[in-house]
Structures are given as structure tokens and as C-alpha cells.
Amino acid sequence: MKKLLIELIGTAPTVENGEAECMHALERYFCSSGIDSVSDIWDGNRGNITARIGSCGQNGGLLFAAHLDVVPPGEAKWQSDPFEAVETDGKIYGRGAADMKGGIAALAGAMAEIVKENIKLKGEVIFAGTAGEETDSCGAERFIEQNKSNLSGLAGVIIPEPTNFEVVTAHRGMLWVQIETKGKTAHGSMPHLGVNAISSMNVLLNRLDGYSIRHSEHAELGGCSMSINEICGGKATNVIPDHCFIRIDIRTLPSQKNESIVKELETVLDELRGSSKDFDSELSVIRSVEALETEREDEFVKTICRKAGVEKSTAVGFATDGPFFGVLKAPIVIFGPGKPEVCHKPDEYIEFSDVERAKDYYKDIILELLG
Numbered sequence: 001m002k003k004l005l006i007e008l009i010g011t012a013p014t015v016e017n018g019e020a021e022c023m024h025a026l027e028r029y030f031c032s033s034g035i036d037s038v039s040d041i042w043d044g045n046r047g048n049i050t051a052r053i054g055s056c057g058q059n060g061g062l063l064f065a066a067h068l069d070v071v072p073p074g075e076a077k078w079q080s081d082p083f084e085a086v087e088t089d090g091k092i093y094g095r096g097a098a099d100m101k102g103g104i105a106a107l108a109g110a111m112a113e114i115v116k117e118n119i120k121l122k123g124e125v126i127f128a129g130t131a132g133e134e135t136d137s138c139g140a141e142r143f144i145e146q147n148k149s150n151l152s153g154l155a156g157v158i159i160p161e162p163t164n165f166e167v168v169t170a171h172r173g174m175l176w177v178q179i180e181t182k183g184k185t186a187h188g189s190m191p192h193l194g195v196n197a198i199s200s201m202n203v204l205l206n207r208l209d210g211y212s213i214r215h216s217e218h219a220e221l222g223g224c225s226m227s228i229n230e231i232c233g234g235k236a237t238n239v240i241p242d243h244c245f246i247r248i249d250i251r252t253l254p255s256q257k258n259e260s261i262v263k264e265l266e267t268v269l270d271e272l273r274g275s276s277k278d279f280d281s282e283l284s285v286i287r288s289v290e291a292l293e294t295e296r297e298d299e300f301v302k303t304i305c306r307k308a309g310v311e312k313s314t315a316v317g318f319a320t321d322g323p324f325f326g327v328l329k330a331p332i333v334i335f336g337p338g339k340p341e342v343c344h345k346p347d348e349y350i351e352f353s354d355v356e357r358a359k360d361y362y363k364d365i366i367l368e369l370l371g
Contacts, residue, residue: 001355002092004029005105006085009094012070018045019068019131019139026051026068026108026129033112037127040142048139050147051127053111055370059123060153062369064362065140065325066104066160067133070096076346091349098338102350103160104129106337106358113363123155123370133321136287140321144328154330155369156300159322160358162338162350167305169333170315172221173252173291173323175261179204179269180245182280187238194240195278198233201244203272203279211268213261218253220315221291225251247286251317254293258285290323292332300331300369307364308335316340335361
């Protein structure tokens with residue numbers, strides 16, 4: 001497993017590099033372990049991989065859905081090359097070590113042990129390694145589109161994100177939108193001949209200042225948040241700008257639907273258009289991931305909690321690909337090794353003892369549900 005983990009980190013599967021090399025590394029590992037896998041490559045370097053351990057078909061299968069990609073290492077200095085894994089004091093350092101190559105290696109190791117020990121299962125084990133979770137979830141959506149008809153009756157879905165072995169059954173969703181205000185160019189010395197898109201944006205920003213999207217607070221996740229995190233407008237100091245845009249990060253709750261939030265924002269824009277003939281705007285969705293909530297009292301959740309040695313599941317603020325698998329009508333749990341607080345930071349690491357522990361947990365869960 002350690003060799004696999006180090007190799008996976010070394011594939012550097014950022015959005016620029018794609019996931020194909022990471023996919024091939026897993027392909028080789030599964031092949032050497034006697035596990036069938038199917039690879040899916042598109043756009044030259046994007047990749048998904050699906051691996052399966054067959055069964056007698058008596059029970060529904062168990063799907064483990066992991067993302068292959070990682071965020072870039074960033075501009076901050078690392079102690080070592082982020083894509084050349086280094087082991088120090090029992091920790092494996094490298095981009096993606098925690099998020100989520102450790103969980104992937106642990107799961108692959110558990111599957112390999114089950115095959116090596118010739119354990120007969122009553123339900124199929126399915127591993128889906130998908131592309132693009134950190135950017136647009138293209139791989140998860142592609143996997144669902146291609147495999148939905150073959151995934152009925154699942155016992156459950158496990159997302160091996162780094163939760164430090166907490167069993168997570170709820171998280172906020174995300175909605176990223178861009179709003180552009182449109183104007184009319186003119187010479188900077190004759191602003192009355194143009195329509196200043198930045199001035200129009202200022203009207204919108206004033207309207208959104210203190211604005212709260214309608215919602216009821218969640219007992220664990222709290223409220224719905226909205227943050228304007230990017231703004232851009234204008235081309236030259238002596239030209240009246242004809243466009244300006246902002247990008248907004250909205251974190252949503254299980255009781256909300258992203259589509260309804262978009263309609264709410266469109267209503268705000270309609271009001272501003274009605275109040276000024278010069279106000280013109282356009283809203284577009286950059287990314288949309290719904291919130292997730294699985295019933296805590298579901299037997300699948302209780303089984304994982306029992307095997308993990310925790311009393312009850314919890315909720316987290318970050319989002320995952322989990323909601324895309326909701327169409328499968330199976331309970332979804334996020335559970336894996338690694339500390340969430342080290343993700344997306346310089347000197348990301350995972351303790352290898354946690355990878356080994358996760359391998360044992362995954363194997364026990366598989367045998368409990370499918371053995």
C-alpha cells in the first residue's frame with residue numbers, strides 16, 4: 001500500500017495534468033492483485049477507473065467513490081517537492097496524501113486482501129475513481145451517466161475523503177455564480193456618452209451588502225453563507241467600462257435547492273433592472289453541488305459507526321462528490337483516513353498507520369455487509 005500511495009502522489013493529477021497517469025497506476029495495482037478494472041479516458045488526459053470484485057449476487061453491492069484529482073501545490077513553499085512523496089516519522093508528505101490518495105490506497109489494499117484470501121462475497125464491491133472533484137465533478141457525473149443502470153440495489157455508498165475516521169452523513173453544498181453587469185463604452189473624458197458597468201456593479205453590491213438568502217438553519221451545519229470573492233472590470237483608465245463581473249461562493253443546506261437560489265438572485269437582478277433603464281446584467285452558474293444529508297438511523301450508517309467505533313455520525317462544512325451519487329437511491333457516508341485540516345495546504349501529509357487502519361476498517365465493513 002505504501003508503494004501505491006507514493007506512486008499515486010507522484011502522478012501529480014492536477015487539472016492541468018489530468019488524472020490519466022493516476023488512473024494507470026491504479027490499473028496496474030488492480031491487475032497485479034487479480035482485480036478486474038475498466039479505464040475511461042477522454043480529452044487526452046482526463047480519466048476514470050472502475051474496479052470490481054464479483055460476488056454470487058445474493059446482496060446488493062457496495063460502492064466506494066473516490067476522486068483521483070488533487071488541487072495544485074500553490075505558491076507557498078513546501079519543505080520538499082509536493083509530488084515526490086517523502087516519509088518522515090511515519091508520515092507520508094505530498095500533495096494529495098490526505099486528500100485523498102491515502103483513502104484510495106487503503107481501499108485498494110482492502111480489496112487486494114479480500115481477493116488474495118479468496119473470500120466469497122454475497123454482493124459486489126465496486127471502486128469508482130473519478131476525475132475533477134476539485135473543479136467541476138465531471139468524472140462523477142460521467143461515471144453516473146455511464147453506470148447508473150448497473151448500480152441498482154446498492155447497500156450503500158462510501159466516499160473515502162479524509163474525515164479523521166469520523167463518520168460523516170451531512171455536508172453543505174456549494175453554488176458558485178458569476179454576475180456580469182453590462183454597459184456602453186465611451187471616452188473617459190465624456191462619461192455621459194457611455195454606461196459605466198462598474199457603477200452598475202456598485203448598485204448591485206450595495207443591494208447584496210448584508211443580503212441573506214432565504215433559509216432555515218440546520219442543527220449541525222448552521223446557516224447558508226454567501227461570499228463575494230472575485231471582482232473584475234474595466235480595460236483602461238481612459239475608457240468607460242462596458243462590463244464588470246463578480247463571482248459569488250454560496251454554501252447551501254440540505255433543505256435548499258441550488259436552482260431555487262439562482263431564481264432568488266435572478267429576482268434581485270430583475271428588481272434592479274426595473275429601477276434603472278441603464279442597469280443590465282447576466283447571471284451564470286459556474287459550479288453547482290447540492291448539500292448532502294443521510295438519515296443517521298439508517299442501518300448502513302449504524303453499521304459503519306459500529307465498525308469505526310463511534311457513537312453517531314457527524315456533519316462537516318466542506319462539500320464532496322457525494323450528492324451526485326444520490327440518484328442511486330442508496331445511503332451515502334463520507335469516511336476515511338487523514339486530517340481535513342491539512343488538506344489544500346503546503347506540506348500536506350497522512351500518517352501511514354492511519355492508511356493501514358483505514359484498510360482494516362474498509363475490509364471489516366465489506367465483510368460485515370457482503371460477507
